[in-house]
Every structure is written in structure tokens, then in C-alpha cells.
Amino acid sequence: MSFKVLILDNVNERCEEVFKERGVEVVRNHDLSGQELYDEIKSYHGIVVRSSTKVTEEVLEAGENLKIVGRAGVGVDNIDIEAATKRGILVMNTPNGNTISTAEHTCGMILALTHNIPQAVDKVKGGGWDRKKYMGNEVYNKTLGIVGLGKIGSEVTQRMQHFNMNIKAYDPFASVEQAERLGVELVELDELLGTSDFLTVHTPLTEKTKGMVSMENADKLKKGIFLINCARGGIYKEEDLPALIDEGYVAGVALDVYTTEPPTDELYEILQHPKIITTPHLGASTDEAQEKVAEQIAAQMADALEKKDFEGSLNGKSISLTTNKEVQPYLELAQKLGSIAIQLAPEHANEFSFEYSGACAKFSDVLTDSILKGLLSHHVSEAVNLINARHYAEERGLNIRETTASQSETFNDLITIRLKEDGEYQKISATVFGEKDYRIVEIDGFGIELGLEGDILMYKNVDKPGMLAKVSYALAKQEINIASLSLGRTMKGTNAITAVSVDKKMTEEELQPLYDLEDIHALQYISLPSNQD
Numbered sequence: 001m002s003f004k005v006l007i008l009d010n011v012n013e014r015c016e017e018v019f020k021e022r023g024v025e026v027v028r029n030h031d032l033s034g035q036e037l038y039d040e041i042k043s044y045h046g047i048v049v050r051s052s053t054k055v056t057e058e059v060l061e062a063g064e065n066l067k068i069v070g071r072a073g074v075g076v077d078n079i080d081i082e083a084a085t086k087r088g089i090l091v092m093n094t095p096n097g098n099t100i101s102t103a104e105h106t107c108g109m110i111l112a113l114t115h116n117i118p119q120a121v122d123k124v125k126g127g128g129w130d131r132k133k134y135m136g137n138e139v140y141n142k143t144l145g146i147v148g149l150g151k152i153g154s155e156v157t158q159r160m161q162h163f164n165m166n167i168k169a170y171d172p173f174a175s176v177e178q179a180e181r182l183g184v185e186l187v188e189l190d191e192l193l194g195t196s197d198f199l200t201v202h203t204p205l206t207e208k209t210k211g212m213v214s215m216e217n218a219d220k221l222k223k224g225i226f227l228i229n230c231a232r233g234g235i236y237k238e239e240d241l242p243a244l245i246d247e248g249y250v251a252g253v254a255l256d257v258y259t260t261e262p263p264t265d266e267l268y269e270i271l272q273h274p275k276i277i278t279t280p281h282l283g284a285s286t287d288e289a290q291e292k293v294a295e296q297i298a299a300q301m302a303d304a305l306e307k308k309d310f311e312g313s314l315n316g317k318s319i320s321l322t323t324n325k326e327v328q329p330y331l332e333l334a335q336k337l338g339s340i341a342i343q344l345a346p347e348h349a350n351e352f353s354f355e356y357s358g359a360c361a362k363f364s365d366v367l368t369d370s371i372l373k374g375l376l377s378h379h380v381s382e383a384v385n386l387i388n389a390r391h392y393a394e395e396r397g398l399n400i401r402e403t404t405a406s407q408s409e410t411f412n413d414l415i416t417i418r419l420k421e422d423g424e425y426q427k428i429s430a431t432v433f434g435e436k437d438y439r440i441v442e443i444d445g446f447g448i449e450l451g452l453e454g455d456i457l458m459y460k461n462v463d464k465p466g467m468l469a470k471v472s473y474a475l476a477k478q479e480i481n482i483a484s485l486s487l488g489r490t491m492k493g494t495n496a497i498t499a500v501s502v503d504k505k506m507t508e509e510e511l512q513p514l515y516d517l518e519d520i521h522a523l524q525y526i527s528l529p530s531n532q533d
């Protein structure tokens, strides 16, 4: 299949080159919005953006053929990931292509801020000369507080240590080992605010980070602190910044990012403050970073479109495993098992437990996605895939438990689904022999061996002579051929379970005579897709 990708923002030309090298048709059309964008996007399988294009639910809906949204950069706050996930559209970014540039920009901002460089440049260029007014401060031996010890925070740390700064950090997700390796002291946020001479933030904008510094918590700040934000607008409350400076809490502010970009008139006013220096979201704007993110996003998207690799995917992390040859047989097994389990399940079943034993256990995450795909395909009208399966499971209130064991007692690998009905668990287990021989091996304690393919009749009967003859006669009368069969029982003469594979899809009318047979109970008809080539 040939793929088409649309580049919507000002992404470096290496993006087109890489797509073309990979045989992907690529079109560039910048700054589209509204109806123009909805019309244009229809035929494309992928779109590439930076931060200008807002990839809203409406845009995704208009993208009838859309499979991937690629962000040439880190922040994906301009992409409605939830809506993309629901539609099974992959969202990817390039998490490290612009790390170095942004870290360098941050260090540049720290030095420019404390040495009053931008203000002094303006003065001299305007024909002035004032050495007293632009007296600065050294960073040497000062404390730099870092909020967010991720990729950029870590690179800033290493660079500013060479300026002999003492680095402290607040990051609830950072490990002590990581901090030790970097020579950073991990502290709580209040301590960081109260002891830092400079504070730089390197987190996404979230409910937790929004307004991290504002007039409300001004008393927590070390007097005369310098604030730097090269992450996302709004982490410092912008409208409070002039007052924080004028009232002596803050010595100066450096901003590369704003809540609205370009800044609104109101925000523009704030930026006129002589102690606030600014750049127009330039952190990642270097030739090197832009080449890297452009190349990376094109290569990642081409790989994903060809289903070779899913590196950089944000809303389908576990699907990157699907390119691993080892996981492929289990994926199909899991999906088939999900499909059969839901066909055997009573209506409204919503409590499931998935058990993985043996080598397959290490892939449990993606196997759960695959079971859910099989299970939900029967209930959800939209296309369910590995990206959106968990979303639909949650939306439908399915309660899922997952357990793993490194070994199975009976088979090399075993996947079992239990579903709860009237307080009792029904159980179905399956395994794969070789690469594609998928078999159910147990249903509700009955050992059975049944290929997981095609059209299957499954029923319970009393274990006595003549039962199979009745069924085969009812089928033969309708000229329906039996392909294979499997019998299972717990004890001679008690209950038995029988599975009969037939050579054609059966209609309700054809099934009726079988439902009417005496001593044949709980007859169910299951249809499974053929094994993939």
C-alpha cells in the first residue's frame, strides 16, 4: 500500500527528503485551518505538525484516512491525544531531537538574564551607553533550582555545573539514583522555591505545574530569585510577573514560551517590563535540532505506516512490541481468545481476568490490548485496534485484572480468560503450537482441543452414546459438513462438552434444529476469523 503524508507546519525540509527516500508521497501545505484544513486532510494517512496547527477532534474527524499524527518536537499540547486514541490514530513525537538546543537556550537565558545582556544590547544599539544600570550578578556558587529532571532538566544541570552552580531539583518521578548520578540534590518544591537563586522549569504544563509561581505563593520564594521558563507558558502565572518583580520578590524573568503564542496584547504589555527578557519560543529553533526532529519524525512515521516499528508513539506505547517476531503468534492467539470468550460470555459480562503463563507473560501489556481488541470488536461499532482498545474497555466499564506467571504447569504458554457470572468464574484457556496452530485447551474445567479458526458449534451434553450422532444427523440433513470435532469430559457418564467445526457459516434458521435437540444444552455458535497468513 502506498501512503500519503501532509506537512502542515514549518518543519525542516529533511522531513520531505526522508519520506521520499522511504517511498511515502509527501505534500507540504502550511498554515491551513478551518474548512480548508478539513477538506485538505481527507486523503492523507499521516500529518506532520510543530506547534502552530491545532490538531483538534474536528481535524481528526475530517481525517478519514488518518493513521498517524507526527509532532516534530516534544510538546503535544496542540494535539487532542484523547480524541486521537479514541479513533485509533497514533500520535508520535520526537522526544529527544531538540533536547540539547533547548538546554543550551535555557543556559543562554540564565546568563543573559543575570548579566542584563538583552537590555544592554538594546541600549547600545539605540545609541546609548550605561554601564551602571546594567550591573549584573554571577551565577558562580549560586543555587539553580530545576523543576523537572527529565531530558532537558538533566542537560541544563550538566551545563550549569560547569559554571560552578549548585543544583537542586524537584521532580516527584525522578529516582534517587538518577539524581545521584547527576550530582543533584532532590528536594521538595517548597524547599526549592525557598532556597534557589535561579529557578528553571522543565516540565509539561499540567494541572500540577500550572501557576507554580504566582503572587499567591510569593512568600515561599527566596527573595531576589531569577525565574526562567523555556518549557511551557503558564507554569509561572504571567500576569503576576511584573508585580512579583516590582515588589522585590523576583529579580528578573526570562521567558521563551507563553500561554498564547504569539502573545496577546495584554501579555505583550507585561513583556515590556525592563526586568523581563523574552524570546519567541526559540528553544528548539536551531538548524541542528530542526534537522534532527524532521528526520526523526519522518523515519518514525514511515516505520509505523509500514508496521515495522512504533518508536515515539505516545498513545500506544505497548504496540511497539508488535514488531517483535516473538510476540506475533501470541498476539493473534490473544485476539482470537478474546473473540471466542465474548461470544461464549453471557450478556453484560463486565468482569474479566486475563492470565498469562510461560514465555508470553512478558508481553502481557500488549496481549491485554489484543484480547480487548478481539473482545470489543463484537460490541463496538467503531474500528477497535491496539491503540484504542483500552479506551473502549474503560468507556464500557469493563473491569479487568491481569496476572502473570513465568511458567505454565501444562503448556509452554497459556493464556486464560476468566469472566465472572453470578459470582462464578467461567474459564477458557488457549495456547499456540509452533507459529500458527492456535488451540483452545480447556473450557470450564473440561480438557478439550479445538483449533481457533472458522465456524464452531459448542454445546454441553450428557455423556452417553448417541449424542454426537444426533448432532451430525441434524447437520447432514442440511448438507453441512463437519470439519473437525473435539470432545471433553470431566468424568465418565457425567457432563461432557463438545465442539464441532463446520465448513460453512450457519444461519439462525440452520441452527434452530440443533437448539431443539434433546439432551443438548447451552449450544453456542461461534465464528472466528481464519488464521492470518
Ligand SMILES: NC(=O)c1ccc[n+]([C@@H]2O[C@H](COP(=O)([O-])OP(=O)(O)OC[C@H]3O[C@@H](n4cnc5c(N)ncnc54)[C@H](O)[C@@H]3O)[C@@H](O)[C@H]2O)c1
Residues within 6 Å of the ligand: 074, 075, 076, 095, 098, 099, 102, 147, 148, 149, 150, 151, 152, 153, 170, 171, 172, 173, 174, 202, 203, 204, 205, 206, 208, 209, 230, 231, 232, 256, 257, 281, 282, 283, 284, 285
Ligand atoms: N522551548 C522549547 O522550544 C522547547 C523545546 C523542547 C521541549 N520543550 C518543553 O520542555 C519541557 C520538558 O521537556 P523534556 O524533553 O525535558 O521532557 P521530559 O519528559 O524528558 O521531562 C519532563 C520531566 O518533568 C517531570 N515532571 C512532570 N510533572 C512534574 C511535576 N508536577 N513536578 C515536577 N516535575 C514534573 C517528569 O518527571 C520529567 O522528568 C516540555 O514541556 C516540552 O514541551 C520546550
Ligand SMILES: O=C(O)CC[C@@H](O)C(=O)O
Residues within 6 Å of the ligand: 050, 051, 072, 073, 074, 075, 076, 098, 281, 283, 284, 285
Ligand atoms: O517546534 C518547535 O519549535 C517547538 C518545540 C518545543 O516547544 C517542543 O515541545 O518540542
